[in-house]
Amino acid sequence: MNEKRVTYREALREALREALAGDDRVFLMGEDVGRYGGCFAVSLGLLEEFGPERVRDTPMSESAFVGAGIGAALAGMRPVVEIMTVNFSLLALDQILNNAATLLHMSGGQFNVPVVIRMATGAGRQLAAQHSHSLEGWYAHIPGIRVVAPATVEDARGMLPTALADPDPVLMFEHVSLYSTEGELGGADRQVDIDRAAIRRPGRDATLIAYGGTLVAALAAAEELSGEGIEVEVIDLRTLRPVDDATVVGSVRRTHRAVIVDEGWRSGSLSAELSTRITEQAFYELDAGIERVCTAEVPIPYARHLEEAALPQPAAVVEAVRKAVG
Amino acid sequence: MPTTITPEQATAMVREALSAIAPDADLDGLAPDDDLRGAVELDSLDFLSFVEKLSQRSGRRIEEDDYEELRSLSSCVAFLSHR
Amino acid sequence: MPSLGADMDAGTISEWLVKPGDTVSRGDVIAVVDTDKAAVEVESFDSGVVDELLVGPGERVPVGTVLATISTAAEQASEYPPPTPTGPPAPQQPAPPESPPPSPEPAAPPRRPPEPPPAARTVPVASPLVRKRAAEAGIDLASVHGTGPGGVVTREDVERLVSPRATGRVRASPYARRIAGELGVDLSRVTGTGSGGAIRALDVHAVTERAGTVEAARAEEGGGTAPREATGEERGETRQEGLRRATADLMARSKREVPHYYLSTTIDLSRAMTWLRERNREVPVEERLVPAALLLKASALAVRRVPQLNGFWCGDHFEPAPAVHLGVAISLRGGGLMAPALRDADGLDVPELMKRLRDLVARVRAGRTRSSEMTDSTITVTNLGDQGVETVFGVIYPPQVALVGFGRVVERPWAVGGLLGVRPVVTATLSADHRATDGYTGARFLGTLDRLLQAPEVL
Secondary structure (H helix, E strand, O other), rough: OOEEEEOOOHHHHHHHHHHHOOOOOOOEEOOOOOOOOOOOOOOOOHHHHHHHOOOOOOOHHHHHHHHHHHHHHHHOOOEEEEEEHHHHHHHHHHHHHHHOOOOHHHOOOOOOOOEEEEEEEEEOOOOOOOOOOOHHHHHHOOOOEEEEEEOOOOHHHHHHHHHHHHOOOOEEEEEEHOOOOEEEOOOOOOOOOOOOOOOEEEEOOOEEOOOOOOHHHHHHHHHHHHHOOOOOEEEOEEEEEOOOOOHHHHHHHHHHHEEEEEEEEEEOOOHHHHHHHHHHHHHHOOOOEEEEEEEHHHHOOHHHHHHHHOOOOHHHHHHHHHHOOO | OOOOOOOOHHHHHHHHHHHHHHOOOOOOOOOOOOHHHHHOOOOOOHHHHHHHHHHHOOOOOOOHHHHHOOOOHHHHHHHEEEO | OOOOOOOOOOEEEEEEOOOOOEEOOOOOOOEEEOOOEEEEEEEOOHHHHHHHHEOOOOOOOOOOOOOEEEHHHHHHOOOOOOOOOOOOOOOOOOOOOOOOOOOOOOOOOOOOOOOOOOOOOOOOEEEEHHHHHHHOOOHHHHHHHHHHHHHOHHHHHHHOOOHHHHEEEEEEEEHHHHHHHHHHHOHHHHHOOOOOHHHOHHHHHHHHHHHHHHHHHHHHHHOOOOOHHHHHHHHHHHHHHHHHHHHHHHHHHHHOOOOOOEEEEEEEEEHHHHHHHHEEEOOOOOHHHOOOHHHHHHHHHHHHHOHHHHHEEOOOOEEEEOOOOOOOOOOOOOOEOOOOEEEEHHHHHHHHHHHHHHHHHHHHHHOOOEEEHHEEEEEEEEEEHHHHOOOOOOOOOOOEEEEEEEEOOEEEEEEEEEEEEEEEEEEEEEEOOOOOOOOHHHHHHHHHHHHHHOOOOOO
């Protein structure tokens, strides 16, 4: 077991490289993934390594290339489709919702769609109102697809092979603020379990539920609260659909308090869903109302200080936990 | 003028008066010759209330000159049951 | 929340003695407030009709928080602005209805005065649930202070006014309910410490941990006592600790900030004691005077003549007080010290002062002090003579600027006109704030005190 320090971006690239090398049904396509190396430089160098058949630059038509990916998957390939950012995926929403998610059902189980669609999500990089969404909660609404959100370097590498092994469509949301984060990458076992949420920090006083980019704020808040003697259990959901209720509810049963951090807008959000699930399954375990820390319900501002003010920051998480713990 | 007060009646009067003024005082631990003002922590107002109550109960006006006779439990009893 | 002493930061409403709609006069006792020191009866600052009670029983709020609003006669007249040109004429209403309609139906029962149009009255915005809840509890929504967005009356605002015990409704977390059920704890006996007084698991556990104590208390008192009373006893202990801490804070502040100077003189009390003795012989026992009454009266008169010692040090200057409210240091049974005021002591004749003194001491020791007595002292007198000491060098109660101390009245050899006799004497001391006065002023006070005590009959 040799450990090495890599960035989230490098871990994703490593996963792509291994997938491309290990299975010739796998190919990568999307805008600027080839010659440019990917909008977030994830696929840098892969074109040179695997050639234009396996690493394909596409026209700027999300509906077309996502649809092509779905078609290739139906035909037996294992495509990895990269959409630059989540807002552009809205142009392919019909393909995702009406084709990828439904064909297995509509074909009476004859056609499964083993496509992996990767995209960047989230705010924090001053990309303004049109490129800063966190819409993974919307996708988590759709039956027929799996939605994952790697929050760590290990998951960035390990989730792709697991997603490719899934016979059904998997959407992978990579938070823009995570690409440059670093972490230890170890272990020969490439695949990770994407059926279970992970407890990133054990604690007894409250359960703090986060995923993707918000895990960073949650862990920072937990650290600060620990200094006050409040030990928070931090759960990384990892998979947003289907949600691992057992881990979440199990933790709440121990701590009796839940705080949810969600970069989506509060109304109709993933946090709303989680909150409901907890009250459905553990109402008589709750010793305080469920608290939520979400993004302000405004289009994400461009100005840095306004953007920061709109997003769930560690201080707000700390405050919410204090309120729950009382 | 009431009939004679027995020492038992006098003791009861004194204890009753004291516990009314100082409800949390430990009267059982009070020795017969303990100084009441000190042991039960009576200030001059409390002592006046004490005298007032004893006067009412015994039906006998207690003068300030008699205060010396009311120093302790035993002297109170002696004073009240005297005559 | 009035400041009931220089050392008070916050207080808890333990009881309201009035309700919205009641007419109160300035000086009426309207509420009981629990400070760290005592339960204090708070008097109304104004006359009028109680409009809203903004702080509920059990709530602890900082000094300065508005506890209730009172409409004065003038305000009441202007409470309903003239009708808007578009609306129908507003019916004259003497006061908001005592309680909201019993049924949510809009149709007005004939006995009820018609609803005033929106422009004529501040109509509280509240959800149907809140309206229903208020109706059940008999609360007039117009009297509820809304804390929601735009002044909307929230359910919590209504609940705050409703004592949980009165309605049988308890705010408790689901988890607390479950474990209370498992442990057989009656939630109505649990004091909640969560937001809005909600009971949490912690609070239920606190009760079960106390169960041993409670059982013991029950056994001792013949089994008829509810656990509630055991917690009362516990609060008593906390009160004692609170009183100790409050005294500690205030005295530390005094010694830190106030440059004390001390003067002392021995006063011949033979005339005073003779006068007392003769007077006491003539009156019923209950009208007897104690020497302390004379000493207090003489102090009040002396400070009226040396007003530089009667008042407060305010930051950088002395502010004389317009009246003499004599603070009387009273030791509590079981420990602790309070110094409530004998108001206008200089104007009371000695028998009246004696009566007030007895009443004050009895009430303070019973834990019922009035707010004006807690705040108004302009100078304090301490008398440790009953404990046998001869001299007291006291610590000033800020922001007062002087404290008078009396020791025990003792018989001492005394030389007058070349002859030696035995006389009852008392040592009087003055602790004074050197920022406000100099020793010369202090000496004048003690001299005046001495002269006054030589003519007890005119005190």
